[in-house]
Amino acid sequence: MPDGPPVPVTGSAVAPVAAAEPPLRQLAARHDLDLGTAVNLTALADDDVYREWVATQFDSVTAENEMKWAELEPTRGQHDWDRADELIAFARANRQTVRGHTLVWHNQNPAWLADLPADELGAVLKDHVQTTVRRFRGEIRQWDVVNEAVEEDGSLRDTVWLRALGPGYIADAFRWAHEADPDALLFYNDYDVEDVNAKSDGVYDLVQELTRQDVPIHGVGVQAHCSVERAPRTLRENLGRFADLGLHTALTEVDVRMAMPADPVKLEAQANVYRSLLRACLLTPGCLSFTVWGYMDKYSWVPGWFEGEGAADILDENFAAKPAHRALRDDLSFGGPSRRD
Numbered sequence: 001m002p003d004g005p006p007v008p009v010t011g012s013a014v015a016p017v018a019a020a021e022p023p024l025r026q027l028a029a030r031h032d033l034d035l036g037t038a039v040n041l042t043a044l045a046d047d048d049v050y051r052e053w054v055a056t057q058f059d060s061v062t063a064e065n066e067m068k069w070a071e072l073e074p075t076r077g078q079h080d081w082d083r084a085d086e087l088i089a090f091a092r093a094n095r096q097t098v099r100g101h102t103l104v105w106h107n108q109n110p111a112w113l114a115d116l117p118a119d120e121l122g123a124v125l126k127d128h129v130q131t132t133v134r135r136f137r138g139e140i141r142q143w144d145v146v147n148e149a150v151e152e153d154g155s156l157r158d159t160v161w162l163r164a165l166g167p168g169y170i171a172d173a174f175r176w177a178h179e180a181d182p183d184a185l186l187f188y189n190d191y192d193v194e195d196v197n198a199k200s201d202g203v204y205d206l207v208q209e210l211t212r213q214d215v216p217i218h219g220v221g222v223q224a225h226c227s228v229e230r231a232p233r234t235l236r237e238n239l240g241r242f243a244d245l246g247l248h249t250a251l252t253e254v255d256v257r258m259a260m261p262a263d264p265v266k267l268e269a270q271a272n273v274y275r276s277l278l279r280a281c282l283l284t285p286g287c288l289s290f291t292v293w294g295y296m297d298k299y300s301w302v303p304g305w306f307e308g309e310g311a312a313d314i315l316d317e318n319f320a321a322k323p324a325h326r327a328l329r330d331d332l333s334f335g336g337p338s339r340r341d
């Protein structure tokens with residue numbers, strides 16, 4: 001938990017415009033939309049201005065890394081819940097919900113997993129899913145149960161789980177999670193599925209089959225790691241077909257990167273992409289949340305992962321609001337008084 005009183009968002013490094021405006025979360029409430037951000041736990045502890053923005057502007061938080069398996073169980077049988085608990089306490093103190101991210105994935109798994117014989121993997125995965133979901137029972141509104149299990153061509157991704165357990169591991173993971181917390185909303189989550197394309201067709205077929213089998217899946221998370229050069233064009237149609245299956249949707253990891261250096265034209269183009277992503281969600285019944293994968297460029301994962309690209313978030317390195325922030329604020333400002341006020 002942060003100690004000391006929160007620092008007001010009025011330092012010289014902060015765009016004054018942001019301090020004077022109603023918080024984004026208050027605007028989002030008019031639409032019954034949860035506005036979320038991924039949280040960098042180190043910045044949350046060390047950077048007062050960062051912490052204050054998270055607390056005041058967002059009504060949902062996702063641990064950027066601390067609920068991934070490698071972080072939770074670095075040594076087999078020895079869990080480290082401290083960092084995840086810190087975020088949950090922070091969320092509770094600020095009346096925020098938590099998105100759990102993520103239970104079953106091919107990345108950021110503990111190293112010891114690689115030493116296990118294949119015939120132990122099913123039991124170990126079940127134990128991981130249920131221990132984790134039970135540990136946070138009642139604290140997590142949405143869980144990303146299975147992350148990135150589909151290839152670009154729509155087939156199932158060749159992962160340790162598919163090889164050891166066969167395609168049924170996906171349905172099993174949802175059933176295990178549901179047993180452990182029947183109230184949590186359970187999501188399938190993936191990237192490059194903003195548009196109607198071969199990959200989102202694969203995800204569509206997968207979740208349609210799961211719903212046919214009465215597997216407890218409640219939603220599809222569209223990560224929406226986008227770039228100004230490749231803006232989604234059919235997101236609304238795509239979200240709509242998932243809604244037609246009776247599923248919730250969510251934009252779970254929004255950012256919009258650009259080739260560096262940033263310039264005013266790219267920043268306006270970026271604002272347009274943010275706006276169109278938000279609009280697609282607002283226009284889709286059952287699109288529950290819009291979560292950015294970090295809200296300020298200083299702590300963004302993008303420069304470390306996409307060579308030569310960056311400036312992907314709605315605030316710049318100094319917490320100054322970019323055109324993308326204005327775009328979100330303007331669209332969220334439409335609508336009547338908040339239903340949560």
Ligand code: XIL
Nearest residue numbers: 064065101102147191223253293301
């Ligand atoms: C990223 C984090 O942002 C980085 O800090 C980490 O080094 C790697 O993972 N899809 C996901 C997220 O589901 O968990 C990833 O997060 C980004 C892509």
